[in-house]
Amino acid sequence: MTFINYASREINCKIVYYGPGLCGKTTNLQYIYDSTAPTSKGKLISLATETDRTLFFDFMPLELGTVRGFKTRFHLYTVPGQVFYDASRKLILKGVDGVVFVADSQEERMDANIESLYNLEENLQAHGHDLMKLPYVLQLNKRDLPTAIPAADLAAELQRKGEPVHEAVAATGVGVFDTLKSVAKQVLTELRKS
Amino acid sequence: MVIREPQFGQLKTVLAKLRTDAAAQVTFLVDKNGQSIAVQGDVGNLDTTSLASLAAGNVAATGGMAQLVGEKEFPTLSHEGEHENIYICVIGRALLIVVFDDQASLGLVKLRVKQASREFAQIFAEINSQANESTDDESLFAEITDEDIDSLFK
Numbered sequence: 001m002t003f004i005n006y007a008s009r010e011i012n013c014k015i016v017y018y019g020p021g022l023c024g025k026t027t028n029l030q031y032i033y034d035s036t037a038p039t040s041k042g043k044l045i046s047l048a049t050e051t052d053r054t055l056f057f058d059f060m061p062l063e064l065g066t067v068r069g070f071k072t073r074f075h076l077y078t079v080p081g082q083v084f085y086d087a088s089r090k091l092i093l094k095g096v097d098g099v100v101f102v103a104d105s106q107e108e109r110m111d112a113n114i115e116s117l118y119n120l121e122e123n124l125q126a127h128g129h130d131l132m133k134l135p136y137v138l139q140l141n142k143r144d145l146p147t148a149i150p151a152a153d154l155a156a157e158l159q160r161k162g163e164p165v166h167e168a169v170a171a172t173g174v175g176v177f178d179t180l181k182s183v184a185k186q187v188l189t190e191l192r193k194s
Numbered sequence: 195m196v197i198r199e200p201q202f203g204q205l206k207t208v209l210a211k212l213r214t215d216a217a218a219q220v221t222f223l224v225d226k227n228g229q230s231i232a233v234q235g236d237v238g239n240l241d242t243t244s245l246a247s248l249a250a251g252n253v254a255a256t257g258g259m260a261q262l263v264g265e266k267e268f269p270t271l272s273h274e275g276e277h278e279n280i281y282i283c284v285i286g287r288a289l290l291i292v293v294f295d296d297q298a299s300l301g302l303v304k305l306r307v308k309q310a311s312r313e314f315a316q317i318f319a320e321i322n323s324q325a326n327e328s329t330d331d332e333s334l335f336a337e338i339t340d341e342d343i344d345s346l347f348k
């Protein structure tokens with residue numbers, strides 16, 4: 001749920017990166033963090049295990065500038081992708097304004113992608129959100145790997161509603177900002193409708 | 195959540211008074227999703243954006259635990275360190291965070307928070323009841339153009 005403060009002229013939106021374990025959600029945030037000017041970002045907070053798997057969430061605030069005199073901030077979160085952290089995943093979706101689904105392009109992760117997507121819809125419903133109505137983009141990550149299945153096949157399997165699809169190599173930053181822009185635009189467009 | 199004047203000013207006034215009454219360093223209101231609403235006090239080195247998001251995560255996690263044992267939620271959380279302490283209280287859709295040091299006492303903080311909670315709850319009730327009213331100012335979102343949006347990503 002977008003947070004609007006007319007008194008201090010601020011808009012804050014929440015974007016969540018979702019997807020199966022090791023698909024590259026944290027890597028997306030890390031890249032955004034590393035390539036953003038210090039003035040427009042806050043700290044990147046990672047609540048992670050000793051082996052760098054997300055335990056609860058990663059968080060970073062990103063300030064993009066002003067729209068019609070309102071300071072516009074995006075709060076970016078990732079969820080823990082490992083199946084058994086479902087309770088935490090559900091908590092993080094609370095109040096979400098837009099979702100990026102990061103799919104892992106490797107053939108052997110196809111089932112994990114499908115399971116995670118199904119889990120996303122279920123957890124959104126628990127908060128009264130409908131994926132069909134929410135700002136949403138699909139990122140096909142790890143395009144650099146030799147075991148990546150063709151993008152068209154992945155999209156055919158995972159696209160849910162004609163959402164924008166972005167090919168990415170999060171590890172080197174390819175497609176990372178295109179993905180973010182794409183979801184952020186939808187969130188702001190939604191604001192216009194309300 | 196949509197905040198406007200005069201409620202924004204009222205929230206800040208109650209926060210400021212609470213800070214003085216509880217001898218706290220910082221009093222801070224955030225929403226349950228981790229968005230900052232208003233803050234009072236000496237925030238010099240304090241990263242309030244991170245604090246807001248972590249407090250919201252903290253409350254969400256303990257709330258999840260509460261439900262597992264059949265409670266609706268745990269309405270207050272208290273973290274005591276060697277010198278610095280944090281007390282968090284759930285007020286409807288918002289969280290009140292009080293940062294205080296060993297100059298203050300947890301008992302006093304709890305008491306003052308309890309008193310202030312009623313005032314906050316009242317202000318939030320007004321905020322909620324006005325959530326769907328729109329003012330002239332707000333039609334401005336209807337006028338956001340694609341260029342406005344594009345300009346954010348230059």
Ligand SMILES: Nc1nc2c(ncn2[C@@H]2O[C@H](COP(=O)(O)OP(=O)(O)OP(=O)(O)O)[C@@H](O)[C@H]2O)c(=O)[nH]1
Pocket residue numbers: 019020021022023024025026027028052053054055078079080081082141142143144145168169170171172
């Ligand atoms: N080859 C390749 N590796 C990547 C890419 N993106 C991420 N990785 C690697 O994949 C591994 C997992 O990335 P993370 O970003 O931690 O994955 P995650 O989705 O956050 O995983 P969880 O926190 O467990 O849900 C890391 O070793 C990354 O370096 C990519 O585009 N290509």
Ligand SMILES: [Mg+2]
Pocket residue numbers: 025026027053054078079080081
């Ligand atoms: Mg991660």
